[in-house]
Amino acid sequence: MTENAQRNREAEVNLLAAAREAQWSAAAFMGPNTMKLVSPAKVNLLLAIGARREDGYHDADTIMHALALHDTLYLCAEDISADELAKRTAEGASREDVAVGGPADNLVMTIDLADRTGQDLAVPAADNLAFKAADRLSRAVGRDLPEAIQLRIEKHIPAQGGLGGGSSNAAAVLVGLAKAWGLAADDERVADVARSLGADVAFFLHGGCALLGGVGEVLQRRLETSRRSVVLVKPAEGVCTAEAYKRFDAAPRPVPQDVLVCDLAATRADDVVLANNLAPAAEALLPELPSIREWLAEQAGSESVLLSGSGSATFALVDTFAGASRIATAATAHGWWARPTSLSGLRAAVVPGR
Known part of the structure; x- marks a missing residue:
């Protein structure tokens, strides 16, 4: 197959996939009991x-x-x-x-x-x-x-x-x-x-x-849930969790005791002081992460910004969804993946009515 023919074939496959996605429905593609x-x-x-x-x-x-x-x-x-x-x-x-x-x-x-x-x-x-x-x-x-x-x-x-x-x-x-x-x-x-x-x-x-x-x-x-708005910002690269833990073990940094005592006693999500002692190890593996954290801190305040888990998404708690949307738009302009969302009471569940 020539190079042009290969490109044409790939384009045809992509068009078929796009058409399938445009017409996709659970009943049509997977059956009525889906x-x-x-x-x-x-x-x-x-x-x-x-x-x-x-x-x-x-x-x-x-x-x-x-x-x-x-x-x-x-x-x-x-x-x-x-x-x-x-x-x-x-x-x-x-x-x-x-x-x-x-x-x-x-x-x-x-x-x-x-x-x-x-x-x-x-x-x-x-x-x-x-x-x-x-x-x-x-x-x-x-x-x-x-x-x-x-x-x-x-x-x-x-x-x-x-x-x-x-x-x-x-x-x-x-x-x-x-x-x-x-x-x-x-x-x-x-x-x-x-x-x-x-x-x-x-x-x-x-x-x-x-x-x-x-x-x-x-x-x-369980804690009382919050409805605060959130903006998520993530670079293209991820963080290897195993490597983050390995670096953490080499130089562990405990969460400050006063913060830990406060959080372990909290009954509402809104009372939790944000803390993540794995973050320094993860940020050391991906130097773009401190830049994202510092940039988000300028938008939302340093006490409202934290790396989630081992990353590589950093989140900021903000007062309004409009504010989260504004920050997400600005983050996208930097080349980062970003989404506005909110804290929620959701869990993995079957959607009623099907």
Whole structure:
């Protein structure tokens, strides 16, 4: 194939993909039994990393707060024949959007990832935390009959931002499959799988605002949520969480004791003093982050600005959504990804009415 022919072919494929997106609907592409799920982002109002434990994890106290910014998921689970399972498994062997799991390799999952972040996000289905959630839950409840799961993820939460997008997607899949499989909303197996996938996944089953302990996965108590406006700013690059922790271990900086005591006693999100002792280590790995923090501090005040988790998204609490929108527009002019949003009581959930 000549170079021109290759370019024409790629253009044709792109046009077909654009046309498909323009006409996409859950009923038309996934069937009438498709459920719609909401999958919110989060920020850490407090992240107090403690000592490294023998298992390699760190003790952590964190206060997470859900955001109005969210991904939208569509999920359809259906029983299929053994022959159909074999056919789909064979067809999916050479496709990155298909993964096989379940207690008897009986679950075949197709993930349609529709990126809305502008960062050309692409994750093979087998590596997607949403697939791992489905795989582990099917094993936990012993679903060994042939099953096909279709999942579409419309991504608005950028990856590698410390905003929990992948974890939230996984929590939403757990909630959706629990409903599809007739599991009780408080089935402990769902919570166990969530905790096994990570602290953020466990949080998104509750959403809102919560204080968590352990390694960040044990719910201590819920806090009264806030509705304050938020602006998120993120550079193109992400931060390697493992490297951030490695740098932290080399020179740990505890959260000031007075701040920690205040935050651990807080009952309202609005009373939490922003703190993140992992931020210096993360910022040292990506020098653009201090510039973003300093720029945001000029817009919103230094006490209202914090890196979320290990980054690379920095957020600022502001008084009005108009103010958040103004800052986001200015940040975009600097070449950064930015979004205005607000703190929210959302959790990973099935959207009613479907």
